[in-house]
Amino acid sequence: MSHISRLKTRFVEKRYLLEALRDLGYEPEEGDLEIHSVRGKRTAVEIRIQPPLSYPIGFRKVKGAYEIVADWFGVMGVRPREFKQQLAQRYAYHAARDQLEAQGFTLVEETNEAGQIHLLLRRIG
Incomplete structure (x- = not known):
């Protein structure tokens, strides 16, 4: 059985979402778009990505x-839970950097070890 499923998130800023999708290697499309299910059901979305050899994933x-x-029955090579976790990590990264840079901090060093991102920031004042 195929159907369109919804996964709730806490992503509120479009620009961070788009940056996170690009970080994961996708080229997001924006606008009045649709995605479709294996059985042809269509759903309106604002952002759409196209994994290779797969049905699209949308965001609204x-x-x-x-x-x-x-x-998700037609999405190949992407597991919903892992995708959401990876996207959340990249979203949080962009949101945190943006907020800290707005407060006058400058990125000095960034490391990524075992899936954890460590940022060293400095504010001269």
């Missing part, structure tokens, strides 16, 4: 946050 804003929508 509902009650202030983006949700992930896809027919």
Whole structure:
């Protein structure tokens, strides 16, 4: 059985979401778009990515946050839970850097060890 599923997120800023998707190697499309299920059901989305040899994954804003929508039976090579976790990590990275740079901090060093990102920032004042 195939159907379009929704995964709720806490992604509220479109620009961080787009940057996170690009970090994961996707080229997001924006606009009045649709995704479709294996059985042809269509759903409107604002952002869409196309994994290789797969059905698309979409994002739409509902009650202030983006949700992930896809027919996971047709999405190949992407596991919903892992995808959401990777996307959340990259989203948080961009949000944190942006907020800290707005407060006058400058990135000095960045390391990524065992899936954990460590940032060394400095503020001269």
